[in-house]
Amino acid sequence: MKLSGQFISSLVVATMLVAGCSKESAPPPPKADTAKPAELVVKIGHASPLTGTQAHIGKDNENGTLLAIEEANAKGIVIGGQKIKFELLSEDDQADPKTGAIVAQKLVDAKIKGMIGHLNSGTTIPASRIYHDAGIPQISPSATNPRYTQQGFKTAFRTMANDEQQGKMLGEFATKQLAAKKIAIIDDRTAYGQGIADEFEKSVKANGGTVVAHEFTSDKSTDFLAILTAIKGKKPDVVFFGGMDPQGGPMTKQLKSLGIKAKFLGGDGVYTPEFIKLAGDAAEGAYGSLPGVPLEKMPGGIAFRDKYKARFNKEIQLYAPFCYDAVNVMIEAMKRADSVEPAKYLPELAKMNLNGVTSRILFDEKGDLKGGAITFYQVKNGKWEVMETLGGAPAEPAPAPPAAEPASKAESKDGDAMSAGYK
Amino acid sequence: MDTFDTFLQQLINGLVLGSIYALVALGYTMVYGILGLINFAHGEVVMIGAMVALAVIQALAGATLPGPVIVLLGLLVAIPACMLLGYGIERVAYRPLRHAPRLAPLITAIGVSIVLQNVAMIIWGRQYISFPPLLSPDVYSIGGASITALQIFIFLLAAAIMAGLVFLVQKTRLGRAMRATAQNPEAAGLMGVNVNTVISTTFIIGSALAAVAGVMVSAYYGLAHYYMGFLLGLKAFSAAVLGGIGNIGGAMLGGLLLGVIESMGAGYIGPLTGGFLGSHYQDVFAFFVLIMVLVFRPSGLLGERVAERA
Numbered sequence: 001m002k003l004s005g006q007f008i009s010s011l012v013v014a015t016m017l018v019a020g021c022s023k024e025s026a027p028p029p030p031k032a033d034t035a036k037p038a039e040l041v042v043k044i045g046h047a048s049p050l051t052g053t054q055a056h057i058g059k060d061n062e063n064g065t066l067l068a069i070e071e072a073n074a075k076g077i078v079i080g081g082q083k084i085k086f087e088l089l090s091e092d093d094q095a096d097p098k099t100g101a102i103v104a105q106k107l108v109d110a111k112i113k114g115m116i117g118h119l120n121s122g123t124t125i126p127a128s129r130i131y132h133d134a135g136i137p138q139i140s141p142s143a144t145n146p147r148y149t150q151q152g153f154k155t156a157f158r159t160m161a162n163d164e165q166q167g168k169m170l171g172e173f174a175t176k177q178l179a180a181k182k183i184a185i186i187d188d189r190t191a192y193g194q195g196i197a198d199e200f201e202k203s204v205k206a207n208g209g210t211v212v213a214h215e216f217t218s219d220k221s222t223d224f225l226a227i228l229t230a231i232k233g234k235k236p237d238v239v240f241f242g243g244m245d246p247q248g249g250p251m252t253k254q255l256k257s258l259g260i261k262a263k264f265l266g267g268d269g270v271y272t273p274e275f276i277k278l279a280g281d282a283a284e285g286a287y288g289s290l291p292g293v294p295l296e297k298m299p300g301g302i303a304f305r306d307k308y309k310a311r312f313n314k315e316i317q318l319y320a321p322f323c324y325d326a327v328n329v330m331i332e333a334m335k336r337a338d339s340v341e342p343a344k345y346l347p348e349l350a351k352m353n354l355n356g357v358t359s360r361i362l363f364d365e366k367g368d369l370k371g372g373a374i375t376f377y378q379v380k381n382g383k384w385e386v387m388e389t390l391g392g393a394p395a396e397p398a399p400a401p402p403a404a405e406p407a408s409k410a411e412s413k414d415g416d417a418m419s420a421g422y423k
Numbered sequence: 424m425d426t427f428d429t430f431l432q433q434l435i436n437g438l439v440l441g442s443i444y445a446l447v448a449l450g451y452t453m454v455y456g457i458l459g460l461i462n463f464a465h466g467e468v469v470m471i472g473a474m475v476a477l478a479v480i481q482a483l484a485g486a487t488l489p490g491p492v493i494v495l496l497g498l499l500v501a502i503p504a505c506m507l508l509g510y511g512i513e514r515v516a517y518r519p520l521r522h523a524p525r526l527a528p529l530i531t532a533i534g535v536s537i538v539l540q541n542v543a544m545i546i547w548g549r550q551y552i553s554f555p556p557l558l559s560p561d562v563y564s565i566g567g568a569s570i571t572a573l574q575i576f577i578f579l580l581a582a583a584i585m586a587g588l589v590f591l592v593q594k595t596r597l598g599r600a601m602r603a604t605a606q607n608p609e610a611a612g613l614m615g616v617n618v619n620t621v622i623s624t625t626f627i628i629g630s631a632l633a634a635v636a637g638v639m640v641s642a643y644y645g646l647a648h649y650y651m652g653f654l655l656g657l658k659a660f661s662a663a664v665l666g667g668i669g670n671i672g673g674a675m676l677g678g679l680l681l682g683v684i685e686s687m688g689a690g691y692i693g694p695l696t697g698g699f700l701g702s703h704y705q706d707v708f709a710f711f712v713l714i715m716v717l718v719f720r721p722s723g724l725l726g727e728r729v730a731e732r733a
Contacts (some may be wrong), residue, residue, distance in 0.1 A: 227702045
C-alpha cells in the first residue's frame with residue numbers, strides 16, 4: 001500500500017515537472033521561478049476529535065485534509081513568485097467546546113494562514129469567533145448547525161449543506177418518500193443533534209406529518225430502552241435520530257429488540273460504516289442522509305476514493321471528501337489572489353465557484369453552500385447504498401453507474417440471520 | 424400497545440438493567456461491609472472484564488463454535504482475569520493502608536480507577552468495540568411487551584448468582600468468617616480467622632461478579648468502551664447506598680429498584696409533568712429518589728449497622 005502510494009505521488013511529481021518545464025520556456029522569465037526557489041512554508045490548521053467516542057470520524061477528517069495538502073505539495077504550487085510548501089497543523093479538540101476554543105487559540109498563535117475544521121458544530125461555533133478575530137478564513141467540512149454562519153463572520157465557510165437545508169429535506173423525505181404519518185424524534189442534546197432534530201420537526205409539521213414524541217438522550221448514553229418503550233406506545237411509522245453513530249448503532253439494535261416496526265432514519269451523523277458495525281443485523285433497512293452528491297456521481301469522486309484507500313489503507317468513514325474539497329477550495333482562492341495572506345485571498349474564497357468531489361462549491365453571502373444537495377442512503381446487505389439525491393443542482397453526472405461491490409461472505413450470512421430473526 | 428403493556432415493558436427494561444446494577448452493587452457493598460471502604464475502582468474492574476471477554480470473543484468469532492459457547496469462553500477467561508485484578512488491587516492499593524486514616528485508601532481507590540482506565544485505553548484503543556452478533560436476536564412477547572432471550576438470560580443468571588452468594592455468606596464456613604470479620608476484624612482474628620485471607624477472598628468474589636456484569640453489559644448493549652465503567656460504577660454505588668451499603672440484600676434491592684426507577688422515570692416523566700420535564704431528566708429522576716431515601720432513611724432501605732462502623 002505504502003509502495004503504491006509513493007509510486008502515485010512520484011508519478012504526480014513527474015508529470016508536474018514536465019508541465020513545469022514547458023511553462024518555463026514560454027514566458028521570458030525576469031526572475032526564474034525555479035532557479036533557487038526559497039520555499040515558503042504555509043501552515044494550514046485542522047481540528048477534530050482525535051480521541052474519545054468520535055475519534056474514528058475525527059481521524060477520517062484529518063486524513064482527508066492531509067491528502068489534499070500532500071497533493072498540493074506534490075504539484076509544487078507557486079504563489080506570489082514563491083514555491084509554496086503547505087504544512088498541516090492538526091489538533092485534537094475532543095469534540096468538546098472548551099477544548100475547541102483552546103486549540104483554536106493555539107493554532108492562531110502558530111500563525112496558520114487558513115483553518116479546516118472543526119468537525120462538530122458544538123466546537124466549530126465557539127472556535128469561529130477566535131478565527132474571525134484573527135482574520136483567518138475557516139472552512140468547516142462538517143459543522144452543519146445554521147448558527148455557525150449566522151454570526152456575521154466574513155471568515156466562516158462550510159463545504160456542507162447546513163441543518164436547515166438537511167433537516168428540511170429529511171422531513172420531506174420522511175413524509176413523502178417514506179409516506180410516514182406519525183413520526184417520533186430523538187435527539188442527543190448536542191448543538192448538532194438538537195439543531196437537526198428541530199429543523200426536521202419543523203419540516204415534518206410543514207409537510208402534514210405528526211410528531212408523536214420527542215425524546216432526549218445524551219452523546220454518552222448506551223441505554224435507550226426506556227425512551228424507545230415510551231415511543232413504542234405512540235406507534236410511529238418513522239423514528240428519527242439526531243446524533244452520531246455511537247448512539248445511533250445501539251439505538252437501532254434496541255429498536256428491533258423491542259419489536260418496534262418503525263423505520264429508522266438519521267442524518268449525516270449515522271451515515272458511517274461504524275454505525276452498521278454497532279447496530280449489527282439491526283442496521284438493515286435503516287436510512288441515513290449526507291449533504292452532497294454521491295462520490296460516484298462526481299467528476300473525480302471515484303478517483304478520490306481510490307487515492308484515499310491507497311494512501312491510508314482504509315475506507316472513507318464520513319467527511320473526508322468534504323475536508324478534501326475544503327482544502328482545495330482554500331488553495332484555489334490563494335492561487336487566484338496570488339497571495340497566501342488571509343486578508344488578500346478571503347475575497348476570492350467568498351467568490352469561489354469550483355467543482356469539488358462532493359458537489360459544486362459555491363458560497364452564498366453568509367458562507368453557506370449554495371443550493372446544497374442532500375443524498376439519501378439505505379443499509380442493504382450490510383452496506384450503505386445510494387437511494388436518491390434531493391435538491392441542489394448536481395454537477396455533470398458521471399456516465400458510469402456506481403459500481404456495486406459484491407457483498408462479502410460475512411455480510412450475506414448476517415443478512416440470512418436477520419431474516420430468520422424477525423418474524 | 425396499551426398503557427398496561429407499556430408499563431410492563433418499562434418494568435422488564437428496568438428489571439434487566441437493575442439486575443446488572445445489583446451485580447455490580449454487590450461488589451461495592453461486600454467490600455464496604457468488611458473494610459468500611461468504598462472501592463471506587465470497582466467500576467473499572469467491570470470494564471476490564473468486558474474488554475478481556477471481548478478480546479477472547481473476537482479472537483474466536485471466526486471459529487465454528489456456536490455463539491453462546493464463544494461468549495461463555497470469553498466469560499471463563501474474564502472471570503479469573505478480574506479475580507486476579509481484584510486481588511492485586513487489594514494487595515497493592517489497600518492492604519498497605521489498612522491502618523491509615525480513612526481518606527487515604529479512598530484516594531488510592533480513585534487513583535487505581537484512573538490508572539485502569541488509561542491502561543485500558545492504551546491496550547484497547549479509544550473507539551467503541553462492538554460485540555459480534557453471536558447471540559440469537561429472538562424476540563418473545565408477553566402480552567404486548569417484548570423480551571429477548573438475552574434479557575431473560577441476564578435476569579436469571581443474575582438471580583442465580585445472587586442466590587449463590589447469599590448461600591455462601593449465610594451457610595458456609597467462609598461466609599461465617601466473612602461475617603465475623605465484618606463485625607470485628609480483631610476479635611475475628613483472635614478466634615482464628617485469617618483476616619487477610621477473608622478480605623482478599625471478598626475482593627476476589629466481588630471482582631468475579633464484576634466480570635460477569637461486564638460481559639452482560641457489553642453483550643446487552645452490543646459494545647464496550649474504556650470509559651464504560653465510570654457511569655456504571657457510579658450508578659451501582661448509588662444502588663448500594665439506596666439499599667443500605669454493607670447489606671447484601673440491600674444491594675440487590677437497591678440495584679433492581681434503581682433500574683426500575685430510571686426506566687419508569689424516563690418513560691413517564693414527560694406525561695406526568697405534562698411535557699414540562701422530558702426524558703433528559705432520566706438520571707436526575709433516579710438521583711432525586713436516592714436523595715429522598717437518604718434524607719428520610721439515612722442508612723438506606725435495608726441498612727442498619729452503618730452507624731456503628733468505626
